[in-house]
Amino acid sequence: MRVPLSWLREYVDLPEAENGRGVAARLIDAGFEVEAVEQLGADIKGPLVVGQVLAIEELEGFKKPIRYCQVNVGSANGSGEPQNIVCGARNFAVGDKVVVILPGGVLPGNFEIAARKTYGKVSEGMICSARELGLGDDHDGIIVLPPEYEPGTDAVELLQMVDEILDIDVTPDRGYCMSLRGLAREVATAYGLPLRDPALLDVTPPNGAGPQVRISDAVQADGCDLFVARAVVGLDPAARTPIWMQRRIQKAGMRPVSLIVDVANYVMLEIGQPLHTYDRGRVSGAIGVRRAEPDEVVTTLDGAKRKLVGGRDLVITDDSGPIGLAGVMGGGSTEIGPESTDVVIEAAHFDPPSISRTARRLKLPSEAAKRFERGTDPAAAAAAAQRAVDLLQLLGGETALVEAGVTEVGGVRPLAPITMPADHPDRVAGVTYGRETVVRRLQEVGCAVSGSDVLTVVPPSWRPDLVEVNDLAEEVLRLEGYDRIPSTMPHLPPGTGLTAGQRARRRTGRALAGAGFVEAPSFPFLDASVFDALGLDADDERRRTVDLVNPLNADEASMRTTLLPGLLAALRRNVGRGTHDVALFENGLVFVRREGQAPAAPRLAVDRRPTDEELASLEAALPAQPRHVAVVLAGQFGPAGWWGEGREASWADAVQAARVVADAVGVELVPRQASYAPWHPGRCAELRLGGPDGRVVGHAGELHPRVVKALELPERTSAMELDFDALVRAAEASDAVQAGRISSYPVATQDVALVVDAAVPAGEVEAALRDGAGELLESLRLFDVFEGEQIGAGKKSLAYALRFRAPDRTLTADDASAARDAAVAAASTRVGAVLRG
Structure with a gap:
């Protein structure tokens, strides 16, 4: 999650001198992973101003179209005279307002601007694109500003180019931090400051007069328990997203598209509730939510046809069939287009596992899916819809009107209360916090707390991850600071060594x-x-x-x-x-699957030792x-x-x-x-x-x-x-290993070559020789194998070196020869070996 510090300050009154690194340090202390603090605009130097194009001369004779422009930059150049600038872009016309950097300025990448002669003309600056300013990857054309800005206005301030961005890796259990609202709450707690919650709005209550919505009973039970629908009509198709909103969306890592889409994305980033917008003229009948039918197909916004899994994938429908993948991506049939004037806004709460399965299977990790699979705040759905319609009415032109009808199907299910001894966090951490500290920290999280020695805690709607006492204890520990927990070495019993x-x-x-x-x-x-x-x-x-x-x-x-x-x-x-x-x-x-192996391992409780029966069932589910x-x-x-x-x-x-x-x-x-x-x-x-x-x-x-x-x-x-x-x-x-006896007497070596059938294994010949040679044999080594006409077809010759030694005397030649002959005799009897002449 990318969080602009300037946007964060809108909800928390941070000290003026506080910078991004200071905020990052507080968040790290609270258990968050801040991957980077990015400094925007640090390498930009002005003058960077708004300019108005007065005249355009087309230069011919070059390989690509070139334009020689006269641009009014007000008094920014010190003379008030127009600047003459050579530009290759063609997406602007006379009278348009553009962004101009004058000689002496520096663009990102240490690109210095100076007056220079090019294409036969002197260019006194540059008309800038978004990529050249580091505002995005759009390099198709230069930035065209709304007409209300005066030439010479400081574009650095206008485009909010100087800022700090905190890049935070949000863990799956903290879905509420996939929004400015959630992270602002953590920052406010870390600094001990009040929070201006963007979801605290005057919300029009549901009245049943809004867009028609149908949710099947089965889906409402385990797929979509809340669906809010609002409508805005009369939007001006020419209305543009204001620069301040575009820049916030860009800084958060997304791309501005159009006013309607940008408002939905802005509210999602602000409150954490993903919204979806439908062109009302393209919706046929009531909007529905159900499970997909077998082999059903939906065409998503990216133009791809997605085959759905019957009974599993959640889909949004109208009378024509599926019009979107719930919580993942909308459908192309109801897509917002350049001429859209009437809009239906959806704010729903979907089952996280359902969204996660669909998004992973189809490889569609959309911004909405990332939030739904972590768990969104169902209580914020109505506020997010209200915020979106208010912004559209404000920015969508004089004819934009929010319809009075509000549809709300389903409702917010309260989270189960948790009973916890007030000293439980103390016992977990080995630190004495006290009841007052525990209650205060849980209330800062948003919990409702009652009770004295035993607390009854009701988690807030945006914290579905709080389900048992140790979850609550973790909140107290992290907010009080993990660094306050002392380090102690465990007392281990003496070991018995390696097995x-x-x-x-x-x-x-x-x-x-x-x-x-x-x-x-x-x-x-x-x-x-x-x-x-x-x-x-x-x-x-x-x-x-x-x-x-x-x-x-x-x-x-x-x-x-x-x-x-x-x-x-x-x-x-x-x-x-x-x-x-x-x-x-x-x-x-x-890992080998055993006969009769249980299909799945049982889920064991963590508040006690497993019983013998539970351990046996766990063992039965494991493979060999x-x-x-x-x-x-x-x-x-x-x-x-x-x-x-x-x-x-x-x-x-x-x-x-x-x-x-x-x-x-x-x-x-x-x-x-x-x-x-x-x-x-x-x-x-x-x-x-x-x-x-x-x-x-x-x-x-x-x-x-x-x-x-x-x-x-x-x-x-x-x-x-x-x-x-x-x-x-x-x-x-086997028996205990016996150390070999060491003899100081010399060794006697005898070599034998035995002819056996080619099919006889050398190992059997060796075993026979060992058994026949007796105790005097010290070692036996095969040193040659021969097959040829000299020994006959189907035969082979195996040559062995036999080493004999006695522990108490020097062996005579007769002793060694007798032991060798006994070995050959045994091989002859057992494997039919014949001494090779």
């Missing part, structure tokens, strides 16, 4: 970072269509998403069931910006939220340099990342070949827990080429995802 899961997460993060991965947390939202790109089956459990009712982004309305979409999007974004070697990881929650860890990588995983060539990332690096995670948690993973989307069926490993559990806890490998193409990823992108919670549970269930 096993927290320690495991920290170790995992450090291990993956040490392995070359960069942590890249992503938002937990996704577009469910990404599952098609990932190639998931229709019955894949990862498609069982939890969908959001009010998502931050309409394109990402589901909670993630896997970490891969967010990580792959981050990888694609980095590659698109020139980083081709990418290795990312994330450790975060996924297991923690996963995932990595994605593409490009070179080992960079090239003087030490040699780089190494391209592959499926093996993804599998190794899973081993890094398992080692950090303290469990063993056994990889097996598998087929699981979105991985390549020939380059995918399922990851099982070692030991008797042996269940699948994740997958790793190279992504399917179709997935890579659909998501626009680099070729041979690899990924891994694990159920981290399952790893932690397995680690907690």
